Every structure is written in C-alpha cells, then in structure tokens.
Amino acid sequence: MFTVDQNKLLSCNFNLLHLHFRIDLLNAHSAPLFVCCISDLYLLVFSPPAPLEPHFTDCVSREQETFRCWWSPGIFQNLSSPGDLRVFYLKKESLSSEWKECPEYIHSNRECFFDRNHTAIWITYCMQLRSQNTRYINEDDCFTVENIVRPDPPVSLNWTLLNVSPSGLSYDVVVIWTPPPSADVRVGWMRIEYEVQYREINTTNWEALEVQPYTKQTIYGLHVGKEYEVHIRCKMQGFSKYGDFSDSIFIQVTDIVTEEPLMFILVLVLGIVGVLILIMLIAITQQHRLMMILLPPVPAPKIKGIDSELLKKGKLDDLNFFLNGGGFGGLPPYAPEFYHDEPWVEFIEVEAEDRDGGGKDDSLTSDTQMLLGLTQTGCHHINLGCSNALGFPNNNLGQTSCYDPAVLEANSLMLMGSLLPGQPEEEEEEEKEAASFNDIKRCPTSAESDENKHNPVQPTWINTDFYAQVSNVMPSGGVVLSPGQHVRTQESSSTTEEETRKKENIIETEEKKQTKLLVVNPEGNGYTVENIRSPPPSTSVSPTEYQTVEPSPMSRSHGNQSANIVPDPPRCQIFTPVADYTVVQELDSHRSLILQPPPPPPPPQQSLPSCVPLKVPIGYITPDLLGSLSP
Amino acid sequence: FLVSVCVVWLLCVSVMLCSVCTAPVCTNAQVGCHAVSLNNLFDRIIQHSAKMHRVSNDLHQQFELHVLPSRNQVGRGGHICHTSTIMTPNGKENAQRMAREGLTQVILQLLMAWTDPLMNLHHSSTNVSVDMSSMVGELRRGVQRLAEKMHTLGLLTDPDSSVVSPEALMTSHPVPWRLMNLYDILYCFRRDSNKVHNYLRILKCRIVPEHGC
Numbered sequence: 001m002f003t004v005d006q007n008k009l010l011s012c013n014f015n016l017l018h019l020h021f022r023i024d025l026l027n028a029h030s031a032p033l034f035v036c037c038i039s040d041l042y043l044l045v046f047s048p049p050a051p052l053e054p055h056f057t058d059c060v061s062r063e064q065e066t067f068r069c070w071w072s073p074g075i076f077q078n079l080s081s082p083g084d085l086r087v088f089y090l091k092k093e094s095l096s097s098e099w100k101e102c103p104e105y106i107h108s109n110r111e112c113f114f115d116r117n118h119t120a121i122w123i124t125y126c127m128q129l130r131s132q133n134t135r136y137i138n139e140d141d142c143f144t145v146e147n148i149v150r151p152d153p154p155v156s157l158n159w160t161l162l163n164v165s166p167s168g169l170s171y172d173v174v175v176i177w178t179p180p181p182s183a184d185v186r187v188g189w190m191r192i193e194y195e196v197q198y199r200e201i202n203t204t205n206w207e208a209l210e211v212q213p214y215t216k217q218t219i220y221g222l223h224v225g226k227e228y229e230v231h232i233r234c235k236m237q238g239f240s241k242y243g244d245f246s247d248s249i250f251i252q253v254t255d256i257v258t259e260e261p262l263m264f265i266l267v268l269v270l271g272i273v274g275v276l277i278l279i280m281l282i283a284i285t286q287q288h289r290l291m292m293i294l295l296p297p298v299p300a301p302k303i304k305g306i307d308s309e310l311l312k313k314g315k316l317d318d319l320n321f322f323l324n325g326g327g328f329g330g331l332p333p334y335a336p337e338f339y340h341d342e343p344w345v346e347f348i349e350v351e352a353e354d355r356d357g358g359g360k361d362d363s364l365t366s367d368t369q370m371l372l373g374l375t376q377t378g379c380h381h382i383n384l385g386c387s388n389a390l391g392f393p394n395n396n397l398g399q400t401s402c403y404d405p406a407v408l409e410a411n412s413l414m415l416m417g418s419l420l421p422g423q424p425e426e427e428e429e430e431e432k433e434a435a436s437f438n439d440i441k442r443c444p445t446s447a448e449s450d451e452n453k454h455n456p457v458q459p460t461w462i463n464t465d466f467y468a469q470v471s472n473v474m475p476s477g478g479v480v481l482s483p484g485q486h487v488r489t490q491e492s493s494s495t496t497e498e499e500t501r502k503k504e505n506i507i508e509t510e511e512k513k514q515t516k517l518l519v520v521n522p523e524g525n526g527y528t529v530e531n532i533r534s535p536p537p538s539t540s541v542s543p544t545e546y547q548t549v550e551p552s553p554m555s556r557s558h559g560n561q562s563a564n565i566v567p568d569p570p571r572c573q574i575f576t577p578v579a580d581y582t583v584v585q586e587l588d589s590h591r592s593l594i595l596q597p598p599p600p601p602p603p604p605q606q607s608l609p610s611c612v613p614l615k616v617p618i619g620y621i622t623p624d625l626l627g628s629l630s631p
Numbered sequence: 632f633l634v635s636v637c638v639v640w641l642l643c644v645s646v647m648l649c650s651v652c653t654a655p656v657c658t659n660a661q662v663g664c665h666a667v668s669l670n671n672l673f674d675r676i677i678q679h680s681a682k683m684h685r686v687s688n689d690l691h692q693q694f695e696l697h698v699l700p701s702r703n704q705v706g707r708g709g710h711i712c713h714t715s716t717i718m719t720p721n722g723k724e725n726a727q728r729m730a731r732e733g734l735t736q737v738i739l740q741l742l743m744a745w746t747d748p749l750m751n752l753h754h755s756s757t758n759v760s761v762d763m764s765s766m767v768g769e770l771r772r773g774v775q776r777l778a779e780k781m782h783t784l785g786l787l788t789d790p791d792s793s794v795v796s797p798e799a800l801m802t803s804h805p806v807p808w809r810l811m812n813l814y815d816i817l818y819c820f821r822r823d824s825n826k827v828h829n830y831l832r833i834l835k836c837r838i839v840p841e842h843g844c
Contacts, residue, residue, distance in 0.1 A: 065723055120721035122822055146825060188832030189723050238688045
C-alpha cells in the first residue's frame with residue numbers, strides 16, 4: 001500500500017519484495033497516472049519521467065511580482081541553439097486571450113523573465129514552446145503566480161547564547177535573521193514563514209525545527225565543544241513551496257569558563273561567613289539568655305507555692321493574692337501538694353482516741369508543752385552551728401533556717417511547732433521531732449515565765465498541742481492552724497495588746513531576717529496586712545481558733561492595732577474540741593479541703609443561743625471562711 | 632462561611648466580566664461606549680482572513696492529493712470561477728494604486744459572492760465537512776463594519792465609489808456558480824481567499840499608518 005505523507009512524499013511498501021522507496025510528488029516531473037494492483041503488489045505506473053521533447057523545466061517567482069521560466073530542448077539537441085525555441089505564454093484573463101511571446105529572453109540561461117508589467121497574480125498562465133514548425137505544449141505548464149512563489153532565503157543570520165545548563169555541558173542559542181530583502185513583508189504583500197535547520201558538522205541529518213513566521217528561533221540542547229551548522233529557508237504562508245536555503249552559520253561554544261563553579265564557591269563562602277557572623281552576634285548579645293538556657297541555675301530551695309523572688313521584691317500585694325489562691329479566697333490550688341510532699345504531713349493522722357477532747361490529758365503533757373518548757377522537762381539551747389541563731393529544719397531540702405534565739409519566744413516557737421505538726425502517738429517521730437526540736441527547746445525566759453504567771457489567760461495558745469495542723473496560710477502571711485485539744489476560748493484585749501507588743505518586738509528583730517519560713521516572716525517594706533479586722537459573725541468559730549503570727553513590720557504603723565492578725569473575739573464562741581489533724585482527702589471545686597469525716601463533735605460546752613453551730617467541723621477553715629478573714 | 636463568601640464574590644466577578652464580554656460593539660449613535668480601534672479591527676479581520684485562507688488551502692490540497700496530484704496545483708485545464716467578472720487588481724502596484732473605497736468594495740464583492748456557493752457546498756457535498764460559508768459571512772460582516780467605521784472617520788472620501796449595497800453586488804454575477812464542480816469551487820475559493828487576504832493587508836497598510844507602509 002502506499003501513503004502520502006505531509007511532505008508530499010509517496011511511500012510504497014511492498015510486503016513481498018520488501019521494497020521501500022519514496023517519491024517526491026512535488027518535485028517529480030510527472031505524477032503517477034494510475035495505480036495498478038496485482039494481488040499484493042501495487043504498481044505505480046508513471047508517465048515518462050522526463051519528456052524527450054523540449055519542455056519547461058521550472059517556473060519560479062521570488063517575490064510574487066515577477067517570475068521566470070527555464071526550458072530545455074530535451075533530446076533534440078539541434079534546437080539547443082538560441083532562437084530555435086521560442087516561448088509563448090497565454091494569460092487567461094478573458095476568454096479572448098491569445099498567446100504572446102516571452103517579454104524577455106535570457107538565452108544564456110534558457111530563461112524567460114516576466115517583469116512586473118507582465119506579471120499578474122491570480123491569473124492562470126500557460127507556457128508553450130514553439131520551434132519553427134512545432135508546438136510543444138504541456139498542460140502541466142499552466143500555473144498562477146502565487147503558487148510558484150519560492151521566497152528568497154533570509155539574510156543576516158546571527159546567533160547569541162541564551163543560557164548554559166548548570167552542568168556546563170549544554171547550552172541554548174537564539175538565532176535571529178532578517179527577512180529576504182526582495183520580499184515585501186512590510187506592506188504585507190508576502191507573509192513568510194521560516195524553517196530553521198541545524199546539524200552537527202560533518203553529519204548528514206539535519207534537524208528541522210517547526211515552521212514559524214517570526215524572525216528568531218531558539219535552538220535548545222546544543223552540546224558544548226561541538227560545532228553546529230544552521231541554515232534557514234522560507235515559504236509563503238498558506239503555500240507549500242520552499243525557497244532555497246540560506247548560507248549557513250556556524251555555532252560553537254567551547255568549554256564553558258569555570259567561572260561558574262568559582263562563583264558558586266565564592267557565594268558559598270560568603271554565605272557561611274555571614275552566617276557565622278550572625279551566630280557570633282547572637283551569642284554576644286544574647287549571652288545571658290544563652291547562659292540561662294545552657295546552664296540553668298540550680299533552683300533554690302523554697303517553700304512550695306511561695307516565690308522567694310516575690311517576697312524579696314516586697315510585693316506583698318502579689319503575695320497576698322498569691323497566698324489567697326488567686327483571689328478565690330480559698331486554698332491555693334496546690335494545697336494538696338502542699339501537704340503531700342511534706343514528710344511530716346504523714347504525721348497528720350486521725351486517731352480515734354485523740355478526737356475526744358476529754359481525753360486530752362496526754363496533750364497536757366504534750367510535746368508542745370514539753371518543748372516549750374512549761375512542764376519544765378528541760379530545754380536545750382540551740383546548737384546547730386548557727387551563730388546566735390536557731391537552726392530550724394524547715395523543709396524537705398534539709399536546709400536550715402537560722403533564727404535569732406533572742407527573738408525566739410513562745411510565739412515563734414509555737415509557730416514553729418505549728419509548722420511541724422507532729423503526732424503524739426508516733427513516738428518515734430515524736431522523738432525525732434523532739435530531737436529536732438531539742439535544738440529549739442529553750443528555757444523560757446524569765447519574762448515569759450513572768451508573763452505566764454501574770455497572765456494566766458495568755459498561755460492559752462501555749463496550751464495547745466505542739467503539733468498542730470497548718471490548715472492554711474493567711475493572706476497576711478500568718479499561718480492558720482487547726483486548733484489543738486485545748487481551744488483558745490478567747491483572747492482578751494490585754495492579750496491582744498501583749499501579743500501586739502510581742503509581735504512588735506518580733507517584727508522589729510525579725511524584719512531583717514532572711515528566713516525560709518517565708519510564710520511567717522516575709523521581709524518587706526510596705527507589707528500591708530490585710531487581716532482580720534472584723535471577722536463576720538458567721539465565721540465565729542474560726543478566728544479564735546487560729547494562731548497567727550504577726551510578721552509584718554507594720555507594727556510601726558499607727559493604726560496597727562487593728563492590724564493584729566489575731567482576730568477579734570467572735571460573738572459566738574462555740575468550741576468543740578476536735579482532732580488536731582485529719583487527713584486531707586481532696587480539694588473540691590470550691591477549693592476547700594475535703595477531709596475525712598470528722599468525729600462527731602461533742603456537745604458544745606458553751607453554747608450561746610445566738611450562735612449557729614457550724615456545719616463545718618470546728619478547727620477547719622474553709623476557703624470562704626478564710627476569705628472572710630481577709631479584707 | 633468563608634467558602635460561601637468566596638463563591639458569591641466569584642459569581643459577582645464572573646457576572647461583571649460576562650457583562651463586559653457580551654457588551655455589543657458600539658454603533659455610531661451610541662455615545663460613551665467602548666469602541667474598538669481601527670487598528671484593532673483591522674488586525675482581527677486580517678487574522679480571520681488568514682484563517683479562511685488556510686482552511687481553503689488545506690481543503691484544496693486534500694482534494695488534489697486524493698484525486699489528482701498536480702505539479703503546480705493548477706489541475707487540468709483552466710478553471711473558470713464565477714468571480715472572474717469582478718474586476719480585481721492583479722498585482723501589488725495595482726492594488727496600491729486603487730482607491731481605498733474601491734478596494735473595500737472589491738473585498739466585499741468577493742466575500743459576497745462566496746456565501747451562497749459555500750453554503751450549498753456544505754449542505755450538498757459529504758466530502759466537505761467544514762462550513763466555510765459561516766467564516767465568509769463573519770468576515771464579510773467584519774469588513775462591512777470596517778467600511779462603516781472608515782466612513783465615519785472620514786477615510787472614505789471618494790464620493791464616486793461608495794459602499795455598494797449587498798443586493799446590488801449580488802446581481803452582477805452572470806456566471807452561475809451552480810455549474811461549477813467541487814474541484815472548481817475549491818480551487819476558486821482558495822484563490823479568492825488569497826486575494827481577499829492580500830487586499831486587506833494592503834488596505835490596512837494604507838489606512839493605518841505603520842512603520843514601512
């Protein structure tokens with residue numbers, strides 16, 4: 001079977017004979033007349049390839065304004081001399097046109113040239129050769145000028161390097177040229193399309209790029225080091241005849257300069273240097289931060305929940321707020337942890353025997369009293385290596401705080417005792433505590449004993465058990481303890497005053513102290529004691545049961561009488577002896593401690609009709625109650 | 632919510648764009664509408680004409696290839712086209728010397744002459760699937776609009792040759808196109824589309840001053 005492809009080439013494939021040959025239909029002198037098939041064999045019967053008689057070889061127009069025709073005498077060589085053959089043409093403009101002779105002969109070329117005046121577009125011309133007595137006519141020699149146009153090749157070819165691949169092995173070029181000068185492209189009389197072909201030198205196959213109407217073309221993928229040859233040809237838009245090829249230009253790019261890698265290296269080095277400088281700057285400016293990150297400071301020992309920095313800065317407001325649990329007026333959220341981590345919390349165990357207030361005979365001779373020297377069990381002076389100070393094991397970390405023993409009075413001792421709740425039953429721990437407290441046992445001063453004698457009411461707070469549970473910390477810094485077996489009934493104003501005085505003394509001497517017992521003795525300047533001026537009646541039971549220590553130097557201020565943390569005597573005093581300590585089970589949503597169910601309270605010894613017995617077990621303060629204590 | 636807002640916005644934009652797209656070309660009476668420039672109109676028309684020429688060329692080539700390959704694409708014997716009666720300039724100089732109005736009229740005459748034969752060709756012949764009559768019709772309307780625009784701009788000043796009405800042009804065709812066979816039609820249409828294309832280019836060069844015209 002035979003196929004005709006786009007390039008007007010007739011391809012024949014003979015299956016039997018395996019013959020492949022292609023016929024250029026356009027350039028063939030004659031077209032196949034018919035196709036004959038015999039079984040599988042297709043035969044193409046051609047007319048004689050070249051006429052033996054004189055004939056026209058070709059007629060071509062270069063710019064669609066003139067054209068020329070060439071003839072050949074054929075076999076008849078006797079007609080080869082000029083003048084033997086004459087060219088006649090017929091211009092089919094109207095029905096009555098006639099044959100005319102060639103307007104211009106160029107015998108040297110056997111060419112007939114038709115100038116502008118004789119050239120008409122879109123009109124059929126038929127050519128004829130005449131000898132003296134014969135006319136040689138070929139029907140194929142009729143044409144219209146626009147169909148025989150073969151434009152001239154473009155001129156002024158040039159190329160520029162477009163880019164080079166990163167590997168440096170291949171590159172792209174842009175080839176530019178100008179249209180053929182003979183073609184009037186500006187007016188638009190001719191619209192030319194270009195076909196660029198290139199090949200590597202000394203190869204036979206040309207690479208043809210796509211036909212396009214612009215005067216530049218990019219060739220991609222040329223190889224470095226190889227030389228390439230490029231030429232271009234033109235054709236009319238909408239027509240199929242190509243002109244001749246232009247003169248070739250040669251493209252060669254030698255080895256690409258190694259500047260590229262140099263550039264890369266340079267850029268890389270500069271980049272690294274810049275980054276290093278940046279890092280150095282950061283390290284220098286952010287030195288402190290870096291030191292913090294790399295070498296974090298060893299955390300200083302501190303009471304859980306208490307910020308030493310806060311106290312150092314003297315921001316007592318913040319501290320109060322902080323101690324108040326963020327303003328909830330309740331226990332701080334960390335309250336459970338507060339107790340969980342402390343080893344001495346475990347001492348807070350409920351003992352059935354201890355609940356009874358009556359059975360508190362032992363408490364009378366409790367460790368507290370023993371420690372305080374009331375029972376004259378003995379006392380030891382502090383000797384912990386503190387210079388004139390009291391060593392006091394304070395917390396898990398085992399650090400000791402030193403107190404000035406001179407300042408150490410029963411009040412502070414109580415404080416310490418309250419901070420170290422012990423269990424009377426657990427003798428081992430008692431002994432431990434006692435041993436630890438051995439250091440803090442001190443002989444009561446004469447003043448104290450005098451006081452004790454003078455003021456029997458006073459040592460109410462001494463009567464309490466040495467081991468007491470700290471149920472909460474006051475916003476003022478005081479510690480709220482649970483009551484011991486013996487509840488303080490009330491405090492007289494004298495007591496209050498004495499306490500105030502004592503506290504003043506304590507304050508003055510202690511204000512310079514840097515203690516770890518930050519709860520009690522915060523050092524601060526403007527520490528405002530927001531404490532219980534007038535506790536609400538509902539909290540009748542609570543205030544008196546608590547022993548608080550006045551830590552602040554506000555004693556210096558005037559109106560500090562009311563700054564006494566010790567609350568005013570409540571209106572209603574219902575005191576029910578309760579256990580000193582119970583186990584804190586959890587913290588409920590209102591930030592109150594949920595404790596183990598307390599023992600049934602004994603009938604109140606003193607009941608005032610105006611009082612409403614609290615549902616809350618006495619001795620335990622709830623957050624709201626505590627909140628009421630603070631202004 | 633964001634998605635819905637985006638969708639609504641896109642719809643609005645598309646509606647606006649569509650309104651712009653469907654805006655009709657301004658006639659002379661309308662004031663303030665966006666008018667196409669003469670240069671732009673010429674470019675569009677020339678593009679359309681080039682496309683028409685390409686299509687006609689391809690059709691003719693295909694036909695010749697399957698039927699009868701000829702050397703110069705002339706075929707056997709001369710072709711008599713029904714548009715031979717239309718006086719057309721046969722060369723570059725002739726076309727350049729011709730008046731603008733005359734050239735425009737020739738173009739319109741040619742286009743007018745081909746509407747019917749091509750329509751008939753499309754309907755009757757199964758070989759030709761491309762409806763070239765619509766292309767010719769579009770081009771003709773474009774050239775008519777161009778002529779009107781040139782007239783309003785005062786470029787067509789020759790009073791003798793005004794734009795002839797289509798009806799007058801139609802009657803000046805003595806050669807009936809129904810006698811032409813398919814081969815002739817394809818050949819003649821190819822030739823005439825080339826003519827139209829060349830004339831339009833020359834006309835543009837003369838009306839719209841460009842570099843080199």
